[in-house]
Amino acid sequence: MKYLWISLGWLFVGLGVIGIALPLLPTTPFLLLAALCFSRGSDKIHQWLLNHPTFGPPIRDWQNKRAVSRRSKVVASVSMLVLLVITPLVGAPLWAAGLQGVVLLIVATFLWRQPEP
16 A cells, blocks of 8 residues: 555656646645655655655645645636636537636635635
């Protein structure tokens, strides 16, 4: 089971790193999932992730204070808005765009209600 958690952790780290370059793929949620997986699979890798100069601060902010930085909130909100605009442009049905809009509004509301570090 330990190796499954470590493998999932690395998968989520990989998706998080890809999310740095792709504005529509969220980085922080994948890193939070990676931290969770590593905490169950390898304390050494978990500590590496928490102490990483780039990835560590948002994870520690969330784990310690349930806080999200203003920059992360803005980037996530802009990404969600861009995604919502692109959806109908690529030919998705309007009901799908509407459903997506409702889900993104719920996510944005949750996000902006979190304290900032």
